[in-house]
Amino acid sequence: MVHLPNELIIAIGKEVPAEHDLNTLAQTNRRFLSCIDPILYSRKTMDTTFCASLAELPTIAILRAVQQGGEDTLRKALRYNTDGLDQVLWFAVSHRFDRHLAILLSAYSVERYGTAMIERAMFNAAFRGRTYVLRTLLESGLIDPWRDKLLSRLLCSSVSGNSPASTSYILSIGDFDLDYVSGSGEAALDIAASRNFVEVTQLLLNTGRVDVEITSRTNLGFTPFLTAVYHGHEAIARALLATGLVDVNRATVHLPGQTALMLAAARGHVALVEMLLAQDGIEVDARDDDHRSALTFAASGGCAAVVEMLLATGKADIHARDRLGRTPLSQANSNAHVIGGALLSRKKFDDAEGAYVSDVGGLNWDIDSGSEHDAAYPVETLISCWNKRPVAAISSPGADTAPTVTRSKSHPPAVATAFNDDLGSAAAVANAYAVPELIFSPDDSYGTRGAVASEASECSAIGRDIIAAGGNAVDAMVGTTFCVGVIGMYHSGIGGGGFALVRDAEGNYEAVDFRETAPAAAFEDMYGDDEQLSIAGGLAVGVPGEVLGLEYIHQKYGVLEWRDIMQGAIRVARHGFRVSEDMVVKMNATIKDGKTYLLDDPIFAAEFAPKGELLKLGEVMTRKNLANTLERIANEGSDAFYHGEIAENLASFVQSRNGTLTVEDLETYTVTDRPVKSVRYRGLDVHGMSSPASGAVALQILKVLERYPASAWHDDRNLTVHRLAEAQRFAFAYRANLGDPAFVEERDILQYESDLLSEETIDRIHEGISDDKTKHPREYFPSEEDVAALPESHGTSHIVTLDDAGMAVSLTTTININFGAQIMEPSSGIILNDEMNDFSIPGISNEFGFAPSRANYIRPRKRPLSSMTPLIATYPNGTVYAVVGAAGGSRITSATAQCLWHAVEHGVTMGEALRLGRLHDQLVPNTLTLESFFPDLEGTTAAMQAKGHEVKVARPMLSAVQAIKRRDDGSFEAVGEPRQENSAGYSV
Incomplete structure (x- = not known):
């Protein structure tokens, strides 16, 4: 039997009734595994990460042959059908099944599959330094290496991967553009210099065909040399200098007008400063667009060694003032014990150390004391000079006159509002x-x-x-x-x-x-x-x-x-x-x-x-x-x-x-429009998003909590916390089966969401919650077949x-x-x-x-499942009660439900609802998380542990809720998340 062609094996396999016989047959000869597996998949007798449909059997056969090393099986499978060959080719390249590459390429049709996957495989090989794969793909004849600057793009990819082998191979192919600018705005030499790839940099320089002074298009305006200095890559900088083609005084476009010496001084790159000062023609006292010199940057950064080196040249002007009138000494104010001596050895100041006078806007500001000598001065000056805490606002930039700033002696400066009172049009x-x-x-x-x-x-x-x-x-x-x-x-x-x-x-x-x-x-x-x-x-x-x-x-x-x-x-x-x-x-x-x-x-x-x-x-x-x-x-x-x-x-x-x-x-x-999911909860109509959002999950939590008395939060806080956690655990178990409705074949997602909100399901969950203890995570899923995990979602x-x-x-x-x-x-x-x-x-x-x-699972053009849970609640007559939602990854769902639950059931304002401590339990991992300021944290933690919960205490930032509630008088209570320093709710 083992010598029969693959087609016959498949035909026989369909008629074999026993899983054992199939497994035995599969083990007889590994090269037939690609034929046997699809039959096993169709009978659901094996767990697999590949498609379970017999309709995709040819692709599975090719894929299994690649995985298992069956060359004969691969050739036969390719003769039978080449469906999905482009995906299999990518799989072979990305998973390093290199020895079958030539066989796959021999069956590849550019007319059918195009060249996109070939190019993708090439870039992968170039990036990872897999020269054999790259050579095989380029020599296959399936794609012209000279079109669309392919070789130039491949060079950028190989340099990005720090691969001397593939870089050397690509450079040997012929005379192509080595200064091509990639999608990141960088040429190959830019990439190598910014990432400190010394060997690759030298390979590029050895060609004599790269522009050493090329300016990157990343809007930084850096040359490779400036990039190397900026990052402190001394070996790269020396290699570039060795070409004799570097202008050491060239300035950046971004970081306006800064030279290599300024960049090195600002970052305390002592060896690079020493190297630059040794260059003929170096301009020690050059200024950037804000009138800052290398000495200014060194003093501001607190690098005494660089300050001493610059002063030792005798060319650094210690009297220099920047655009705001600051001298190197005033910049060094916070480091005076380190740098001050070096500066003061060159000049004595009559005024107190650390004070300076700005020539801009009449400001006379003492950094140490914070005293003011003028009551009003331009905002731009304030922004540059006062940065101890965010203060009030900037008015409209570009105005003819600068707005003024006023402040009292005991408070930070605050900008007078520049808003127009007439907002009628x-x-x-x-x-x-x-x-x-x-x-x-x-x-x-x-x-x-x-x-x-x-x-x-x-x-x-x-x-x-x-x-x-x-x-x-x-x-x-x-x-x-x-x-x-x-x-x-x-x-x-x-x-x-x-x-x-x-x-x-x-x-x-x-x-x-x-x-x-x-x-x-x-x-x-x-x-x-x-x-x-x-x-x-x-x-x-x-x-x-x-x-x-x-x-x-x-x-x-x-x-x-x-x-x-x-x-x-x-x-x-x-x-x-x-x-x-x-x-x-x-x-x-x-x-x-x-x-x-x-x-x-x-x-x-x-x-x-x-x-x-x-x-x-x-x-x-x-x-x-x-x-x-x-x-x-x-x-x-x-x-x-x-x-x-x-x-x-x-x-x-x-x-x-x-x-x-x-x-x-x-x-x-x-x-895409999605159906709106709605439930009646405590006399309100609550509306949410259907899958792939998680509105139904939050609504289920609310419906389960509705089964308990609203007074329970006040009557028995710890028992209510346990019930809330259990409601969340059930809801997250049901969530594991949600996904993009257009792509989930196992079930009708919209019907599944309706079922999880049905009275029967809510009753079953309520009955399944024990007031005495929590359960093993498996016991929360609707059935054993539904046990599954979802990835953690994020910000x-x-x-x-x-x-x-x-x-x-x-x-x-x-x-x-x-x-x-x-x-x-x-x-x-x-x-x-x-x-x-x-x-x-x-x-x-x-x-x-x-x-x-x-x-x-991933599918082309599919939308991943999300924790996002925007909700709107209304009274039965349609008047809006509240608009609420949250940020915080997987904690979005629990936070949104909790805040609405508190506002509806516990007689608190929406602001108070957001300020209450939150808990989160998504079942997997099997952890109940309490915020560190949760009411009676110690007692609640002990009570939850007694019921079997694994308790973790977290800082108060599990989630970030934003909410608006219509009050009884018709006004709006707009509430920003109190756990976020900059969050705010505003109404008008």
Whole structure:
């Protein structure tokens, strides 16, 4: 039997009744495993990460032959059918099954599959230094290496991977453009210099064909030499100097006018400063556009060794003042005990150490004492001189006269508001809310015309003023959301997507899904066993949906002009916003082993570390490239994003980072309407999003809690906490089977959601909750077949708006993990999402051994399951009761349900509901998390442990809820998350 052709084995296999016989047959000869496995899959006798459909048997046969090393089986399978060969080819390359590559290529049809997968395989091989694979692909004749600058692009990829072998091979092929600029805005030499790839740099220099003085197009304006100095890469800098082609006094375009000596001095690169000072013609006292010298930078950075070296040249002017009138000594004020002596040995000051007088705006400011000599002075001076804490606001930049700042002796300076009191016309909008107040005020406010709440007070103010200017809740939402993407770029932005629940003034609801989708080239096993690829880099990027989603909602419901409502976000991006406590936390979270991509990646560093170190609390950050992008979107609509230059740059950049996003992916992206899920809860109608959002999960939690007396929270706090945790555990068990309804074949997702909200299911869950103890996680799933795990989801932003006509929006948007895929497209300033990490990855079980959820496996153009849970609650007569939602990954669902539960059942204001301690239990992992200020934390922890809960105490930032509640008098209670320093709710 083992010598029969594959086709006969398949035919016989279909008739063999016993699993044992099939397994025995499979073990007889490994080369037939590819034929046997599909039969086993069809009988559900084997657990597999591959497709279970017999209709896909030919592809499975090819794939198994590649995996198991059966060359004869592979050849026969290819003669039988070549369906899916492009995917199998990628699988073979990405999983290092190299010996079958030639066989696969011999059957590959460019007419049928195109060249995209061949190119992708080439870039993978070049990046990973797999010269054999690269040579085999290039010599296959399937693609012309001289078209579309393919060799130049491959060179950039091999250099990015620090692969001397593949770099050397590519350089040997022929005479092609070595200065080609990749999608990241860098040429090959730029890439090598920025990443300290010494051997690869030398290979490039040895050709004699690279432009040593090429200026990168990352908007940094760095040459390779400036890049090497900036990062402290001494060996690279010396190699470049050795060519004799480097202009040591050349200045940057970005970091305006800074020379290599300034860059090295600012960062304390002592060896590089010494090397530069030894160069003939070095300009020691050159000034940048802000009149700062290398000595100024060294003094400001506190590097005594560099200060001494510069002074020793006798060419450093210690009297030099920068644009704000500061001398090196005043810059060194906080380091006077270290640097002051070196400076004072060159000059004696008559005034007290550390004081200086600015020539700008009449300011006389004593840094140490904080005393003021003039009562009013320009805001620009304040921003540069006073950075101990975020203070109040900037008025509209570009005004003819600078606004004034006034303050009392006991409080930080505060900017007098520059808002126009007359907001009666839409024409006044651009000026009225162009740059919002930076008000660090209470978390909530009250008004009657409308309300907005978001994680950024500046953005909430934009939304508030849009309503004041005659806009409705949708106009306010759009303006606020674009702004949040500028300031809260670590959570959200136009490189991501989300969901919005919209209620119009007549009480009609629409659930809008603008969630990211998997690119067309994505497939189930694309990450193999390397989950990190779904977290950072190009392969983690899904197709962004935010711009089209916001435009769709605005076109249908908005009343003000699209261009007008975007002006606030554009001006905040262009003219700046203060770094908040929230942002400092997020930036610090990126630091691992003393390093962060926000500094190491020059694209990020241009915005987050313009002076060589991460921006500090209270400093002003600008995002001018993003401002330009937003301006194009404001003028041209979403077409500017999904078609043309921006789309081409995004696709090219993502591909340069080993991703699959294409222009076609962007051009074909669509917004989807989802059914609205609604329940009656405590006399209110609560509306939420259906899958792939998690509205039904939050609604189930509320319905289960409704089975208990509302007074239970006050009567027996610990028992109620246990019941709340158990309701969450059941809800998250049911959630494991949700997914994109268009792609889940195992069940009708919409019917499944209806079932999980049915009275029968709620009764069953209520009866399954024991007041005495918790249970093993497996006991919460609807059935044993449903036991599955979902990936942890991550950071998001939530915005809520409500107006006096009853229009309401609850919107959640995200780029997933903090700073998304950790890549920023340089020309547009767009930070890309890593939404692909929200899919389940086959073969990777969780710590409890639960298999990943098949309903959430990757498919081309599929939308991953999300925790996002925007809700709107109304009275039976249709009057809005509350608009609520949250950010916080998997904790979104539990936080949203808890805050609405507290407000409805426990007689508290919405502000009080948000301030109460929260708990979270998503079943997997098997942990009940309590916030550290949870009421009676010690007693509650002990009580929960006695019931079998594994309790963990976390800092008070499990989630970030934004909410608006209509009060009995008709006014709006707008509440920003009190756990976020910069969050605010505003009403008008």
